[in-house]
Amino acid sequence: MIQQTQGRRARLRAQTTAEIKSTALRLMAEGGPDAISLRAIAREMDMSGSALYSYFATRDALVTALIGDVHTALVDRAEAARDACPADDPAARLQAWWRAVRDWALAEPEGFRLVYGDPVAGYVAPVGGPAPKPSQRACLGLIELVAAAWPYAETLQPTDDHTWSDFTPALVEEIREHLPEVPVGAVALAFRVWGRMYGLIGLEIYGHLGPSVAEPGKLYEAELRDLVSSLGLRRRTEGD
Template identity: 65%
Template sequence: MNSVAVSRRERLRAQTAQEIKSIALALMAGGGPDAISLRAIAREMGMTAGAIYSYYATRDDLITTLIEDVYTSLVDAAEAARDAVPDGDPGGRILAWAQAVREWALANPEGFRLIYGDPVPGYQPPEGGPAQEAEHRACAGLTGLVAAAWPRAGSLQPDGRGYAWSDFDPGLAAQTQQEFPGLPPAAVALALRVWGRMHGLVALEIYGHLRTLAHDPAALYRDELTDLIRSLGLTA
């Protein structure tokens, strides 16, 4: 009987923690990153400030948990979509990853804003943790997509810019050299450009800039991806 009571308390605590996170994202959607505060969430939930601090000791603890959850969810969706396409179809894997990102963003607009929008004022992210692990996975996933396309795509890149490892963040350079030995710095530059094209129209759509301009943003996005994939010498 005691174990049943403990299990019930744990379940209720988990539900409350999830509600706190949902309200935090809703507050951010309505008032921007500045609107996230533990006291405001407590008011929304009818809790005392002391009660909510038993779940998250500080606002930064809550934001860290939100970012970890959101980023991990996004990368899980992108990786699952990519892995559903055979390794021998690099163009199809790029398309699958990108479309999964857009679909996830449309389903989780507040989460997209949290990790790709304006930073939360005063927030100090901790070193390490699931959020950085998810960021690492996203970076490695995009680089891997370009690495698979590089035998063809590399020959199609302009010759005017000679990239060196010193052009990039040391951590990114070290990560790429460790996980993709033999891949040149120019491939990292291409991966960043691919990321920019994948996210550009998604960001415009999430922030409402396409709503009055295009009736079918999905078609625009697919056309952009098709052009991107063709520019790499691939087909989707």
Template identity: 60%
Template sequence: MNNPTRSRRDRLRAQTSAEIKAIALKLMAGGGPDAISLRAIAREMGMTAGAIYSYFATRDDLITTLIGDVYTSAVDVAEAARDAVPDADPGGRILAWAQAIRAWALANPEGFRLIYGDPVDGYRPPDDGPARQADERACSALIGLVAAAWPTIQARRPEATVYTWADFGPGLVAHVREEFPDLPPAGIAMAMRVWGRMHGLIALEIYGHLSALMHDPSSVYREEMHDLVASLGL
């Protein structure tokens, strides 16, 4: 039989945890990642320091949870957009992923900065957990986008640079060789180039470098992504 008192307590705890994370991102927006501290959040919420430590034992625990939540949100949005496009249209799936990531970043600029931009001084991410899992999902999905189009890419763009497995980290190599056995080392390099073109303009926009130059950067981003897909022969 369900315990209504415990359910209510669980709901309140979840709400408080969500508020703590929201305030952490607000503090980051105002003062950068170094502005995130449990004591500052406790003051903002009218809590005692001891009370907030019952939710997150350390600042790094909070940062790890934030990164996991934010990264998972970004990948969920991008995967949903990608999956709305048929497998037979690899170029369309790349475009859908790219547009979804930009839309997510504009709606969550502090989250984008946390996972792709500003380092948190003294923070050491754990080797496993939701943040690592989301990172691996994003990496695998991007490589999968390239792997699905690789025969066309290779025919259109024979690589001038010769890559070997030794050019990449052993963890990445092991993952690619297991998940995408037909993708050569050059495919990993291409995935990195695709990622760079997707995220470069987004980062410039999020950090305010485009706002003084044009009113609506979406047209430049859209053109860049279409050029990316065309350059791959898709």
């Protein structure tokens, strides 16, 4: 009986936690990032403030949990798309990753805005925690993809004489722990790729393409093909 009671309480707590998070994202969608507040969420859910604080002690704790959930969902989807492609086809894996990112962003625009767009005023991220964090997973995943293309791309990309000091010590430490063979030039190229593909997604999510572009997906696919070409890659075909 005690175990059943504890199990029921755990399920109720998980359900309430999920409802708090979904309510926060809905408020953000309706009123922007500043609409995320524990008081507003408690009012929407007809909860007392003290009851809500037993789930999240501060607004920043809630925002941190939301960011972690959103990044995890994004990276899980991107990694699954990547891993559905052959390991020896870096072009297909890179394209699959970015298609998954766009598909996710279109399905979860509030999540995209939370982690890649509108900052939450006054939010202070916690220091420390398990590594790699969800956002670091996304970064390392993209670096790994670009590193697979680096043997082809190195001769085609401009040489900017990048050094490890161009990046933060925290990122360098993560790369040396998880991707020790990746050259610094591939890391720099990964961030350029990120900016290139993020740009079109951001324009679409924030409605800037709508007045002018009838088929943003077609535009995105053209950019993906150009990206692969600029890296000296080609899609592997059966029998290659």
